[in-house]
Amino acid sequence: MKAQPKASHFVNGEWLEDTAGEVIEVIYPGTLEVIARLHAATPAVVDAAISGAVVAQRKWAAMKPVERARILRRAADIIRERGEELARLETLDTGKPIQETRCADWPSGADSLEFFAGLAPTLTGETIPLGGDFAYTIREPLGVCVGIGAWNYPSQIACWKAAPALSTGNAMVFKPSEMTPLGALQLAQIFVEAGMPAGVFNVIQGRGAVGAALSTDSRIAKVSLTGSVPTGAKVYASAAAGMKHVTMELGGKSPLIVFDDADIESAIGAAMLGNFYSSGQICSNGTRVFVQKGIKEAFLRRLAERTAAIVAGDPLDEDTQFGPLISAAQHEKVMGYIETAKAEGARLVSGGASGNEGPLFVQPTVFADVTDDMTIAREEIFGPVMSVLDFETEEEVIARANGTEFGLAAGVFTADLSRGHRVIAQLEAGTCWINAYNLTPVEMPFGAVKASGLGRENSKAAVEHYTQVKAVYVGMGPVESPY
Numbered sequence: 001m002k003a004q005p006k007a008s009h010f011v012n013g014e015w016l017e018d019t020a021g022e023v024i025e026v027i028y029p030g031t032l033e034v035i036a037r038l039h040a041a042t043p044a045v046v047d048a049a050i051s052g053a054v055v056a057q058r059k060w061a062a063m064k065p066v067e068r069a070r071i072l073r074r075a076a077d078i079i080r081e082r083g084e085e086l087a088r089l090e091t092l093d094t095g096k097p098i099q100e101t102r103c104a105d106w107p108s109g110a111d112s113l114e115f116f117a118g119l120a121p122t123l124t125g126e127t128i129p130l131g132g133d134f135a136y137t138i139r140e141p142l143g144v145c146v147g148i149g150a151w152n153y154p155s156q157i158a159c160w161k162a163a164p165a166l167s168t169g170n171a172m173v174f175k176p177s178e179m180t181p182l183g184a185l186q187l188a189q190i191f192v193e194a195g196m197p198a199g200v201f202n203v204i205q206g207r208g209a210v211g212a213a214l215s216t217d218s219r220i221a222k223v224s225l226t227g228s229v230p231t232g233a234k235v236y237a238s239a240a241a242g243m244k245h246v247t248m249e250l251g252g253k254s255p256l257i258v259f260d261d262a263d264i265e266s267a268i269g270a271a272m273l274g275n276f277y278s279s280g281q282i283c284s285n286g287t288r289v290f291v292q293k294g295i296k297e298a299f300l301r302r303l304a305e306r307t308a309a310i311v312a313g314d315p316l317d318e319d320t321q322f323g324p325l326i327s328a329a330q331h332e333k334v335m336g337y338i339e340t341a342k343a344e345g346a347r348l349v350s351g352g353a354s355g356n357e358g359p360l361f362v363q364p365t366v367f368a369d370v371t372d373d374m375t376i377a378r379e380e381i382f383g384p385v386m387s388v389l390d391f392e393t394e395e396e397v398i399a400r401a402n403g404t405e406f407g408l409a410a411g412v413f414t415a416d417l418s419r420g421h422r423v424i425a426q427l428e429a430g431t432c433w434i435n436a437y438n439l440t441p442v443e444m445p446f447g448a449v450k451a452s453g454l455g456r457e458n459s460k461a462a463v464e465h466y467t468q469v470k471a472v473y474v475g476m477g478p479v480e481s482p483y
Contacts, residue, residue, distance in 0.1 A: 008040075039205065125469075216242065404450075407449035
């Protein structure tokens with residue numbers, strides 16, 4: 001048990017165990033070794049976490065914003081100081097190459113904590129002159145928020161949800177994915193080390209039943225979920241029954257459009273990042289790559305050359321660029337999509353088979369001559385499978401790019417910036433890039449439209465989703481009344 005934590009849960013500032021809960025085995029995707037054994041939260045653990053958060057939130061909200069900010073900033077510093085240790089744990093938890101987890105996972109989380117720490121003291125209300133009378137507004141926290149994480153970026157997601165929630169005076173009960181439960185526990189401990197009062201941030205483990213218990217509890221003010229569209233629909237419905245606030249960051253089938261005047265090397269690099277990074281397990285991936293017909297074959301030739309050079313292997317090896325999928329079930333699902341693509345007539349350009357590096361590896365795979373009605377062009381695969389579609393005109397590709405229920409992300413590559421802005425303005429997506437892809441700095445809002453979700457994470461926009469405005473009218477003279 002090379003990654004066994006002190007206990008399964010972190011509640012009210014302390015490690016907490018309840019062995020009556022269902023056993024959760026944590027499997028390292030690189031070797032299928034069981035690296036930790038945890039227990040799902042029992043009703044008693046769920047209640048302890050929520051009850052403690054309710055009490056702690058009142059005291060936390062009463063602190064000066066600058067005092068909350070100092071704690072979050074210290075937590076960011078601790079994360080950076082322990083970068084190597086945390087990166088290794090993230091690799092064991094997710095199977096992602098350590099060269100990824102060193103630069104993209106916990107570092108992004110630290111950036112988020114730092115950003116919202118700086119933002120917190122600047123959040124103020126406004127005064128509204130009304131002649132002799134006036135009104136003013138106060139931005140207040142919602143209360144206790146629930147965060148439900150996904151397994152692809154578990155520690156980053158925990159930080160992305162915690163930072164805006166805690167900086168604005170809320171408390172949080174966070175449930176990580178049962179497949180990647182380890183990083184959030186470290187974050188909870190780091191918060192306490194940084195000086196955060198007990199109960200402000202709690203972590204409890206479990207599967208869907210625990211998430212449902214949190215989402216439906218009357219003491220919860222908001223639910224923030226990162227997950228699939230079907231899971232989001234269920235959580236959204238349960239939260240709506242209690243009139244809870246929600247943020248939903250769900251799946252996607254995002255278009256990446258490459259015009260014939262684009263820098264081909266940059267466009268190919270972006271397409272590879274948008275399909276093969278984290279073994280394709282990223283919700284915003286540009287898995288439908290539309291390439292204008294004039295450059296299609298040149299694009300595919302160079303893409304195949306660069307894809308062949310990807311180094312797959314042991315995730316803990318510093319030279320490894322490409323790791324396994326998260327689980328046997330995900331591996332089976334992805335291989336099923338590959339076989340379906342072959343059967344439906346897509347042209348295999350690269351990959352298309354299980355990798356030789358281990359049981360959960362799938363080769364970086366590229367299909368060309370993909371049509372809009374093929375399964376791989378319509379459904380989210382969440383694996384390293386790129387679909388290349390060709391197009392002729394700008395109007396055509398915009399209509400086809402929008403022909404999906406999803407609306408998380410979109411990208412455009414072109415040397416004509418006027419066209420880039422014009423096309424992006426017409427794409428139905430919440431997070432977009434021009435001549436770049438999948439860059440998500442904390443300063444920029446991240447979120448979706450359509451079935452891919454609602455609400456925004458990161459940037460000042462996230463504050464709107466973790467606070468509510470109280471309006472106060474102040475009368476300065478006698479009340480006029482007809483009675």
